[in-house]
């Protein structure tokens with residue numbers, strides 16, 4: 389049995405979407421970030437970095453943190469959404485690492501400086517919004533000639549999509565990124581992606597992102 393330590397945020401959705409796509413059974417263990425449940429000693433044993441998500445596969449005795457590593461594990465366990473060898477494997481992994489190193493952290497910094505930093509954070513806010521726009525341009529260019537980031541649907545798409553989804557909060561309407569917008573819609577039409585996005589909706593508190601997700605799921 390797989391236990392997923394989870395809260396409904398982009399990093400958490402990556403894993404529920406993947407589990408739904410590959411059809412593995414799993415149990416959700418809520419880690420309430422608002423109550424600081426990720427900062428407990430018990431959770432540090434599972435993830436020494438004390439961030440959500442983390443996954444424990446009791447059947448194989450495997451504990452994993454970092455959502456990119458979790459996606460690789462689930463892909464390799466099921467033989468789905470990541471080629472086992474060859475150039476296409478590394479194309480998928482390039483985009484996965486790009487998400488982990490660039491798109492995800494930039495998204496987090498934009499949100500932090502725009503919404504949470506005290507005082508004048510104009511320089512930092514502008515810097516991270518500009519970098520977000522650059523990263524969106526990279527994806528848009530890549531998606532002009534292919535339906536998914538590495539050609540076929542893969543863990544790279546699952547990794548990146550949750551960071552495009554809250555675009556309204558990033559001040560990033562997708563009007564200038566037509567290929568990215570079309571891909572975002574294509575992803576939302578996948579039933580497993582919708583199921584993954586809906587996992588834990590009962591934990592939400594009704595903020596702007598929650599409202600945005602609700603609207604998407606109703607579309």
Ligand SMILES: N[C@@H](CCC(=O)N[C@@H](CS)C(=O)NCC(=O)O)C(=O)O
Pocket residue numbers: 397398399400421426438439440441453454455456492
């Ligand atoms: N690189 C990590 C990022 C994990 C992460 O930052 N998780 C956030 C939620 S999206 C978290 O646990 N935040 C709580 C905190 O920082 O206090 C991954 O992809 O798993």
